[in-house]
Amino acid sequence: MDNQTHLQIILSDSIIGTVLPAIAHINLPHWWLAGGAVRNTVWRAIFGQECELFIKDFDIAFFDDGGNRDQELVAKSTLTAQFPQYEFDVKNQASFGRWRAGIRTYSSTEDGIKDWLHTATAVGVRMDQQGEWKFFTPYGLDDLFSGIIRPTPTHINDVNAHNKSSGFIQKCPGLRLLFL
Secondary structure, eight states: OOHHHHHHHHHHTSTHHHHHHHHHHHOOTTOEEETHHHHHHHHHHHHGGGOOOOOOOEEEEEOOTTOOHHHHHHHHHHHHHHOTTSOEEEEEHHHHHHHSTTOOOOSSHHHHHHTSSBTTTOOEEEEOTTSOEEEEOTTOSHHHHHTEEOBOGGGTTOHHHHHHHHHHHHHOTTOEEOOO
Protein backbone atom coordinates (compact mmCIF):
# COMPACT_ATOMS: atom_id res chain seq x y z
CA MET A 1 0.00 0.00 0.00
CA ASP A 2 1.39 3.43 -0.89
CA ASN A 3 1.67 6.22 1.67
CA GLN A 4 -1.22 8.29 0.29
CA THR A 5 -3.60 5.33 0.45
CA HIS A 6 -2.40 4.59 3.99
CA LEU A 7 -2.95 8.25 4.93
CA GLN A 8 -6.45 8.24 3.47
CA ILE A 9 -7.38 5.07 5.40
CA ILE A 10 -6.16 6.52 8.71
CA LEU A 11 -7.86 9.89 8.18
CA SER A 12 -11.15 8.51 6.85
CA ASP A 13 -11.47 6.36 9.99
CA SER A 14 -11.11 9.44 12.21
CA ILE A 15 -13.11 12.63 12.80
CA ILE A 16 -11.30 14.05 9.76
CA GLY A 17 -13.35 11.71 7.58
CA THR A 18 -16.46 13.46 8.88
CA VAL A 19 -15.16 17.03 8.91
CA LEU A 20 -13.50 16.96 5.47
CA PRO A 21 -16.76 16.80 3.44
CA ALA A 22 -18.12 19.73 5.48
CA ILE A 23 -15.03 21.79 4.66
CA ALA A 24 -15.37 20.85 0.98
CA HIS A 25 -19.00 21.98 1.05
CA ILE A 26 -17.93 25.50 2.07
CA ASN A 27 -15.95 25.61 -1.19
CA LEU A 28 -13.11 27.91 -0.17
CA PRO A 29 -10.75 28.60 -3.09
CA HIS A 30 -7.63 26.41 -3.27
CA TRP A 31 -8.12 25.03 0.25
CA TRP A 32 -6.27 22.34 2.20
CA LEU A 33 -6.73 20.89 5.68
CA ALA A 34 -3.21 20.58 7.05
CA GLY A 35 -1.19 20.86 10.22
CA GLY A 36 -1.71 19.28 13.59
CA ALA A 37 -5.07 17.63 12.91
CA VAL A 38 -3.56 15.52 10.16
CA ARG A 39 -0.20 14.97 11.90
CA ASN A 40 -1.61 14.10 15.32
CA THR A 41 -4.25 11.77 13.89
CA VAL A 42 -1.56 9.80 12.05
CA TRP A 43 0.81 9.71 15.02
CA ARG A 44 -1.96 8.51 17.35
CA ALA A 45 -2.79 5.76 14.84
CA ILE A 46 0.86 4.69 14.64
CA PHE A 47 1.97 5.07 18.26
CA GLY A 48 -1.33 4.29 19.99
CA GLN A 49 -2.27 5.26 23.52
CA GLU A 50 1.28 6.24 24.51
CA CYS A 51 0.98 9.17 22.10
CA GLU A 52 -0.97 11.94 23.83
CA LEU A 53 -1.15 14.28 20.85
CA PHE A 54 -4.76 15.07 20.00
CA ILE A 55 -6.51 17.39 17.56
CA LYS A 56 -6.29 20.87 19.04
CA ASP A 57 -7.87 22.52 16.02
CA PHE A 58 -8.40 22.07 12.31
CA ASP A 59 -6.01 24.25 10.30
CA ILE A 60 -7.68 25.16 7.01
CA ALA A 61 -5.54 27.14 4.59
CA PHE A 62 -6.93 28.63 1.40
CA PHE A 63 -5.90 31.24 -1.16
CA ASP A 64 -8.00 34.11 -2.48
CA ASP A 65 -5.99 37.14 -3.60
CA GLY A 66 -9.11 39.31 -3.69
CA GLY A 67 -10.55 37.91 -0.49
CA ASN A 68 -10.80 39.37 2.99
CA ARG A 69 -10.95 38.21 6.60
CA ASP A 70 -14.73 37.81 6.37
CA GLN A 71 -14.25 34.58 4.38
CA GLU A 72 -12.23 33.18 7.26
CA LEU A 73 -14.83 34.19 9.84
CA VAL A 74 -17.80 32.82 7.85
CA ALA A 75 -16.06 29.48 7.24
CA LYS A 76 -15.03 29.21 10.89
CA SER A 77 -18.55 30.07 12.07
CA THR A 78 -20.17 27.58 9.68
CA LEU A 79 -17.86 24.74 10.75
CA THR A 80 -18.14 25.58 14.44
CA ALA A 81 -21.94 25.44 14.18
CA GLN A 82 -21.69 21.94 12.66
CA PHE A 83 -18.94 20.71 15.00
CA PRO A 84 -19.18 22.76 18.21
CA GLN A 85 -16.79 20.46 20.08
CA TYR A 86 -13.88 21.41 17.76
CA GLU A 87 -11.85 24.54 17.01
CA PHE A 88 -11.26 25.72 13.43
CA ASP A 89 -8.40 27.96 12.33
CA VAL A 90 -9.18 29.22 8.82
CA LYS A 91 -6.55 31.39 7.15
CA ASN A 92 -6.33 32.99 3.72
CA GLN A 93 -2.70 32.50 2.73
CA ALA A 94 -2.99 35.44 0.30
CA SER A 95 -3.35 37.89 3.19
CA PHE A 96 -1.44 36.01 5.89
CA GLY A 97 1.83 37.88 5.37
CA ARG A 98 0.10 41.26 5.47
CA TRP A 99 -1.22 40.95 9.01
CA ARG A 100 1.20 38.57 10.71
CA ALA A 101 4.48 40.30 11.49
CA GLY A 102 7.61 38.69 10.11
CA ILE A 103 5.78 36.40 7.68
CA ARG A 104 6.42 36.81 3.97
CA THR A 105 3.55 37.07 1.52
CA TYR A 106 2.60 33.75 -0.07
CA SER A 107 1.80 33.14 -3.74
CA SER A 108 -0.49 30.12 -3.16
CA THR A 109 -1.92 27.94 -0.44
CA GLU A 110 0.79 25.41 -1.19
CA ASP A 111 3.48 28.09 -0.79
CA GLY A 112 2.13 28.82 2.68
CA ILE A 113 1.95 25.16 3.75
CA LYS A 114 5.53 24.52 2.53
CA ASP A 115 6.62 27.23 4.99
CA TRP A 116 5.10 25.54 8.06
CA LEU A 117 7.54 24.58 10.82
CA HIS A 118 7.93 20.82 10.32
CA THR A 119 7.78 18.41 7.38
CA ALA A 120 5.24 16.16 9.14
CA THR A 121 2.99 19.18 9.66
CA ALA A 122 3.25 20.40 6.05
CA VAL A 123 0.82 17.76 4.77
CA GLY A 124 -2.41 18.89 3.14
CA VAL A 125 -5.54 16.89 2.43
CA ARG A 126 -8.80 17.87 0.82
CA MET A 127 -11.81 16.38 -0.85
CA ASP A 128 -13.17 17.53 -4.19
CA GLN A 129 -16.88 17.97 -4.94
CA GLN A 130 -17.08 14.34 -6.12
CA GLY A 131 -15.73 13.10 -2.77
CA GLU A 132 -12.29 12.19 -4.12
CA TRP A 133 -9.37 12.70 -1.73
CA LYS A 134 -6.44 14.90 -2.83
CA PHE A 135 -3.07 15.30 -1.12
CA PHE A 136 -0.36 17.94 -1.00
CA THR A 137 2.86 16.51 0.39
CA PRO A 138 5.78 18.81 -0.51
CA TYR A 139 8.22 16.88 1.70
CA GLY A 140 6.66 13.46 1.19
CA LEU A 141 5.07 11.34 3.88
CA ASP A 142 8.07 9.36 5.16
CA ASP A 143 8.71 11.69 8.14
CA LEU A 144 5.04 11.62 9.10
CA PHE A 145 4.82 7.81 9.01
CA SER A 146 8.24 7.36 10.66
CA GLY A 147 7.47 9.73 13.54
CA ILE A 148 10.29 12.09 12.58
CA ILE A 149 10.16 15.74 13.56
CA ARG A 150 12.25 17.63 11.03
CA PRO A 151 12.08 21.37 10.32
CA THR A 152 11.16 22.52 6.84
CA PRO A 153 14.05 24.17 4.95
CA THR A 154 13.16 27.73 6.02
CA HIS A 155 12.98 26.72 9.70
CA ILE A 156 16.19 24.70 10.14
CA ASN A 157 17.66 27.23 12.58
CA ASP A 158 14.33 28.42 13.97
CA VAL A 159 14.11 28.27 17.78
CA ASN A 160 10.30 28.07 17.53
CA ALA A 161 10.54 24.90 15.45
CA HIS A 162 12.91 23.38 17.98
CA ASN A 163 10.82 24.39 21.00
CA LYS A 164 7.60 23.08 19.50
CA SER A 165 9.23 19.75 18.65
CA SER A 166 10.26 19.30 22.30
CA GLY A 167 6.59 19.46 23.28
CA PHE A 168 5.73 16.81 20.70
CA ILE A 169 8.30 14.39 22.12
CA GLN A 170 7.06 14.92 25.68
CA LYS A 171 3.54 13.96 24.62
CA CYS A 172 4.50 11.22 22.18
CA PRO A 173 7.74 9.50 23.23
CA GLY A 174 7.94 7.33 20.10
CA LEU A 175 8.80 10.36 17.98
CA ARG A 176 12.35 11.20 16.91
CA LEU A 177 13.83 14.65 16.51
CA LEU A 178 15.94 15.20 13.42
CA PHE A 179 17.43 18.70 13.13
CA LEU A 180 20.10 18.98 10.46
